[in-house]
Amino acid sequence: MEWKVWVGDSNEPTHLPGLPQVSLQYQAGDSFYHLCGGSLIHPNWVMTAGHCISPEYSYRVVLGEYNLTEVEGPEQQILINPEDIVVHTCWDPSCLICGNDIALIKLSRPAVLNDKVQLACLPPSGELLANYHPCYITGWGMIYTGGPMPDVLQQALLPVVDYAHCSQPDWWGMAVREKMVCAGGDIKAGCNGDSGGPLSCPAADGRWYVHGVTSFVSILGCNTPQKPTVFTRVSAFIPWIGR
Numbered sequence: 001m002e003w004k005v006w007v008g009d010s011n012e013p014t015h016l017p018g019l020p021q022v023s024l025q026y027q028a029g030d031s032f033y034h035l036c037g038g039s040l041i042h043p044n045w046v047m048t049a050g051h052c053i054s055p056e057y058s059y060r061v062v063l064g065e066y067n068l069t070e071v072e073g074p075e076q077q078i079l080i081n082p083e084d085i086v087v088h089t090c091w092d093p094s095c096l097i098c099g100n101d102i103a104l105i106k107l108s109r110p111a112v113l114n115d116k117v118q119l120a121c122l123p124p125s126g127e128l129l130a131n132y133h134p135c136y137i138t139g140w141g142m143i144y145t146g147g148p149m150p151d152v153l154q155q156a157l158l159p160v161v162d163y164a165h166c167s168q169p170d171w172w173g174m175a176v177r178e179k180m181v182c183a184g185g186d187i188k189a190g191c192n193g194d195s196g197g198p199l200s201c202p203a204a205d206g207r208w209y210v211h212g213v214t215s216f217v218s219i220l221g222c223n224t225p226q227k228p229t230v231f232t233r234v235s236a237f238i239p240w241i242g243r
Helices: none
Strands: 005-007 021-028 031-042 045-048 059-063 076-079 085-087 103-106 136-139 154-157 180-183 198-202 208-216 229-233
Touching: 021 045, 031 059, 031 198, 031 208, 045 208, 180 208
Parallel strands: 005 154
Antiparallel strands: 021 031, 021 059, 031 045, 045 103, 059 076, 085 103, 136 154, 136 198, 180 229, 198 208, 208 229
């Protein structure tokens, strides 16, 4: 299988180097269903959003996933022990905009790394990206507000909107915090089902770094102008991740 990531409903495939995307799935009956995205940051650890985690669910992660409805060969399905999920202690499920929307999941067995299953690069602690820095969101979320959930992994270019702009009153205002990063804000955005997945950004060293964990969009809709997708800023949590 050739590794491709589709851009929205485009017919032009592109490639995102070093893709660490995983599918976090919950169990219902005898089956598992996609719930959120995540990033493989270590052979034993996945990073996702805190709001993706609920004590009501049993989970597994699928590495090397592309088409959710087909078994294509590279997939690695790994069950998760509930006691191996670490949600940030300051995450408040009743206050999404309060931040700290991040969680780590220890895998029950190590991931086998190959050309389809790779580790995410994490940015230096405290690093901030410039306004308009090109980044990509990836996931299996809705293609548009209220739209279908795709079977095939999607990607979209979302340029960074820096804090000075994103926190302006006619943008997100006080709803966005300094430990978040905004990206997009026009016709392309994250949507339901993309939560927890990576915001991947190229750097001068030629590598891709996961700068964001998909957190929330506007209640007005996923593609609302001047309401870019909001991510947990990974560089603000490097010390916590490294513990």
